[in-house]
Amino acid sequence: MSSVPMEMKDSAVSSSKWLDAHYDPVANLYTFSSCITLADLHGDGENKLVVGDLGTGAGNMKLKVYRGTGLLSENTLLDLPTGLVSFLMDQHEPRTPAIAVASGPFIYIYKNLRPYFKFTLPNLEVNPLEQDVWNQARGDMIDPLTLKEMLEGIRDKADIPLSVRSLRFLMLEPQEMESYVNLHKQQPIRRQTVITCIGTLKKNMADDDAVSCLVIGTESQDIYILDPEAFTILSKMSLPSVPTLMDVTGQFDVEFRIIVACRNGNIYVLRRDSQKPKYCIELSSHPVGLVRMGKNVVVGCAEETMQSFTQKGKKLWTTYLPAPVTTMALLDLPTRGFQAILVALANCEVHVYRDKNIVSTIKTQDVVTSICFGRYGREDGTLIMTTKGGGLIVKILKRTAVFDDKDSISGPPIAQSIRLNVPKKTKLYVDQTMRERENAVAMHRAFQMDLSRLRLAAARAYVKALESSLTPMSTSLTEPLKMNAVVQGLGPSFKLTLNIQNTAACRPVMNLAISFLYDENLYSMRTAFFKIPLLVPGLNYPIDTFVECLSDKGISDIIKVFVLREGKSTPLLTAHINMPVSEGLALN
Amino acid sequence: MGLFDKLAGWLGLKKKEVNVLCLGLDNSGKTTIINQLKPSNAQAQDIVPTIGFSIEKFKTSSLSFTVFDMSGQGRYRNLWEHYYKEGQAIIFVIDSSDKLRMVVAKEELDTLLNHPDVKHRRIPILFFANKMDLRDALSSVKVSQLLCLENIKDKPWHICASNAVQGEGLQEGVDWLQDQIRTMRT
Ligand SMILES: Nc1nc2c(ncn2[C@@H]2O[C@H](COP(=O)(O)OP(=O)(O)OP(=O)(O)O)[C@@H](O)[C@H]2O)c(=O)[nH]1
Numbered sequence: 054m055s056s057v058p059m060e061m062k063d064s065a066v067s068s069s070k071w072l073d074a075h076y077d078p079v080a081n082l083y084t085f086s087s088c089i090t091l092a093d094l095h096g097d098g099e100n101k102l103v104v105g106d107l108g109t110g111a112g113n114m115k116l117k118v119y120r121g122t123g124l125l126s127e128n129t130l131l132d133l134p135t136g137l138v139s140f141l142m143d144q145h146e147p148r149t150p151a152i153a154v155a156s157g158p159f160i161y162i163y164k165n166l167r168p169y170f171k172f173t174l175p176n177l178e179v180n181p182l183e184q185d186v187w188n189q190a191r192g193d194m195i196d197p198l199t200l201k202e203m204l205e206g207i208r209d210k211a212d213i214p215l216s217v218r219s220l221r222f223l224m225l226e227p228q229e230m231e232s233y234v235n236l237h238k239q240q241p242i243r244r245q246t247v248i249t250c251i252g253t254l255k256k257n258m259a260d261d262d263a264v265s266c267l268v269i270g271t272e273s274q275d276i277y278i279l280d281p282e283a284f285t286i287l288s289k290m291s292l293p294s295v296p297t298l299m300d301v302t303g304q305f306d307v308e309f310r311i312i313v314a315c316r317n318g319n320i321y322v323l324r325r326d327s328q329k330p331k332y333c334i335e336l337s338s339h340p341v342g343l344v345r346m347g348k349n350v351v352v353g354c355a356e357e358t359m360q361s362f363t364q365k366g367k368k369l370w371t372t373y374l375p376a377p378v379t380t381m382a383l384l385d386l387p388t389r390g391f392q393a394i395l396v397a398l399a400n401c402e403v404h405v406y407r408d409k410n411i412v413s414t415i416k417t418q419d420v421v422t423s424i425c426f427g428r429y430g431r432e433d434g435t436l437i438m439t440t441k442g443g444g445l446i447v448k449i450l451k452r453t454a455v456f457d458d459k460d461s462i463s464g465p466p467i468a469q470s471i472r473l474n475v476p477k478k479t480k481l482y483v484d485q486t487m488r489e490r491e492n493a494v495a496m497h498r499a500f501q502m503d504l505s506r507l508r509l510a511a512a513r514a515y516v517k518a519l520e521s522s523l524t525p526m527s528t529s530l531t532e533p534l535k536m537n538a539v540v541q542g543l544g545p546s547f548k549l550t551l552n553i554q555n556t557a558a559c560r561p562v563m564n565l566a567i568s569f570l571y572d573e574n575l576y577s578m579r580t581a582f583f584k585i586p587l588l589v590p591g592l593n594y595p596i597d598t599f600v601e602c603l604s605d606k607g608i609s610d611i612i613k614v615f616v617l618r619e620g621k622s623t624p625l626l627t628a629h630i631n632m633p634v635s636e637g638l639a640l641n
Numbered sequence: 642m643g644l645f646d647k648l649a650g651w652l653g654l655k656k657k658e659v660n661v662l663c664l665g666l667d668n669s670g671k672t673t674i675i676n677q678l679k680p681s682n683a684q685a686q687d688i689v690p691t692i693g694f695s696i697e698k699f700k701t702s703s704l705s706f707t708v709f710d711m712s713g714q715g716r717y718r719n720l721w722e723h724y725y726k727e728g729q730a731i732i733f734v735i736d737s738s739d740k741l742r743m744v745v746a747k748e749e750l751d752t753l754l755n756h757p758d759v760k761h762r763r764i765p766i767l768f769f770a771n772k773m774d775l776r777d778a779l780s781s782v783k784v785s786q787l788l789c790l791e792n793i794k795d796k797p798w799h800i801c802a803s804n805a806v807q808g809e810g811l812q813e814g815v816d817w818l819q820d821q822i823r824t825m826r827t
């Protein structure tokens with residue numbers, strides 16, 4: 054009773070697991086999943102959508118806040134945002150979260166949507182040689198051209214890269230150098246890195262409203278964990294490559310795990326008391342999306358696959374996708390105990406995967422570049438997407454929607470996993486297999502030998518046939534002819550029909566004759582030689598003649614047929630006709 | 642019968658009992674509306690989100706209402722259908738400033754209208770397009786368009802814009818409902 058309506062519901066409304074709450078194709082929102090979040094900014098139980106908008110071209114970068122379908126506020130950002138998170142930084146009431154926007158080497162903290170604090174990454178070590186050269190320049194001991202030469206030397210050899218100041222200097226035209234040196238030589242050299250990704254990590258409690266630390270990944274291949282209130286660096290870890298995507302779980306004071314996808318195509322897992330990565334997952338292509346599901350990591354790769362690993366790097370599965378991945382996010386519905394992976398593809402689709410099975414497909418009007426799933430307003434299952442063209446799509450998961458692994462559209466059919474009832478191996482089979490396994494070399498050799506012999510025999514027969522013109526096919530290119538002979542009758546009189554065909558494409562053949570050679574004691578023929586008329590290409594010419602068998606002893610012989618050309622002694626064609634034994638009695 | 646009913650009503654002798662279901666998404670103002678309809682000495686001071694449901698009573702000139710104030714939160718919405726059989730009228734409340742969730746309200750309304758316990762009964766439905774005082778609230782016409790109320794052909798329905806906090810628009814709605822119930826009975 055229950056299965057039939059379920060089935061019907063699935064097929065009829067599988068596309069409508071989602072309610073279309075809002076679509077604004079010209080929302081003018083250009084962003085990525087790392088710069089979009091949902092947070093209860095005002096502490097009124099109504100979550101707002103916070104977006105770090107990258108704008109179009111230079112400028113226009115904004116921090117935008119949406120409430121429901123409308124824009125609530127806008128703050129101008131000074132630089133392109135690379136990441137945005139909301140986090141509780143203190144225990145003060147009301148417990149409204151702050152927003153951290155990472156751009157360049159800075160993190161801008163907003164409280165109540167007002168700028169509150171700016172954190173700057175610590176400077177990197179400056180190359181002592183570079184420092185030396187600039188010191189000399191400051192003392193006017195070297196002219197700008199010498200400075201340029203020396204800096205170029207350092208740039209090519211040193212393992213500590215040059216500062217931005219020196220690099221910019223090296224790009225200048227000679228006439229601009231003097232003023233540039235004068236302008237900068239008094240200031241200390243600084244070398245800065247930039248933030249590539251940002252995340253949050255609960256400080257010492259697991260609650261939803263616990264204070265969180267910021268975790269940042271930098272271009273200098275480091276991970277920093279910052280204190281939420283003082284913004285001091287609590288911990289620093291190094292990676293073998295530049296982190297691009299990050300997932301953080303646990304609590305800083307207890308135990309935590311940071312999973313980072315890096316630009317070298319590897320994923321590293323860092324733990325609380327390890328300065329270096331604990332585990333490494335090597336991918337076959339570059340990661341473009343990273344989602345953690347429970348204890349497993351799901352990675353979207355550039356080669357149109359999605360792969361899952363345990364945190365220790367053991368591969369669980371791979372799924373092939375119909376188009377390149379643009380972004381990924383986690384669909385988490387704790388109230389219903391449901392988790393799935395959202396994958397946006399370049400073919401304007403968003404797929405919902407539960408493990409490697411697709412459970413829902415959402416078609417979008419444009420390519421989705423950022424996804425965020427969670428509580429928006431008062432609705433728990435809200436899916437927010439922004440598109441390449443700057444559109445905003447909001448969908449709400451139906452309360453009654455059920456995701457069924459069964460209605461997976463692609464993926465292997467179920468029949469594939471059903472085991473066939475293969476019968477047990479017989480003794481004969483086992484013996485044969487053993488024999489084949491033991492004598493493989495000898496068997497192969499014997500086979501090869503026989504094969505060569507067969508080829509030799511075939512070649513010999515062919516050569517012989519050519520030499521004696523024993524072919525019913527003419528090999529001459531000027532007179533391509535085909536002939537076959539049919540013997541009719543029981544004897545002693547036989548009718549002999551020769552079918553001759555000119556197989557040339559368009560040239561007729563003339564001046565041919567046919568002659569027979571036979572044992573005159575056995576057979577007699579009315580005409581043993583006659584001329585053939587002109588042969589039009591493609592037509593079949595039947596030529597009849599009669600043969601009389603002279604013997605009544607029940608013996609037979611061969612009659613040879615020659616097709617000849619006037620003025621040439623070698624026949625064009627030869628055919629041997631095996632005469633049947635004469636079974637009839639002579640009438641006379 | 643009608644005359645006697647009215648007479649009895651005027652005399653305060655006997656009032657007809659009706660069961661009304663109050664439905665709608667969470668935060669739409671159901672509890673606030675019902676609270677306003679109660680006599681002022683019985684009104685609650687502060688209103689908190691309803692858990693599960695609560696039963697409230699109030700009287701009009703001729704009817705005695707028993708209202709099932711259901712919780713609108715997602716996880717309690719599956720309780721609604723268990724009370725459809727008892728309900729003789731429905732009050733459906735919409736937060737007209739929550740544009741984003743208008744689709745959710747429509748979805749729940751459609752589910753309600755297609756439920757076997759409701760589908761073939763001519764029960765009156767009163768809609769309150771509530772929170773009309775808020776700046777970004779939609780008009781009651783717009784709300785009825787978004788919910789496709791014109792498609793309800795086999796049930797009497799009525800929509801009023803309301804402000805439950807001030808009590809505006811509520812009386813008009815309840816008067817309509819009372820008329821419907823009385824015509825239904827006679
Ligand atoms: N501005 C305004 N606020 C209203 C109005 N009606 C209700 N509210 C407010 O909306 C909030 C929710 O009201 P409730 O009556 O608890 O809503 P409910 O529909 O009973 O919600 P649940 O019990 O969770 O289903 C309260 O803070 C009310 O003060 C109105 O007409 N205008």
Ligand SMILES: [Mg+2]
Nearest residue numbers: 671672690691
């Ligand atoms: Mg309530």
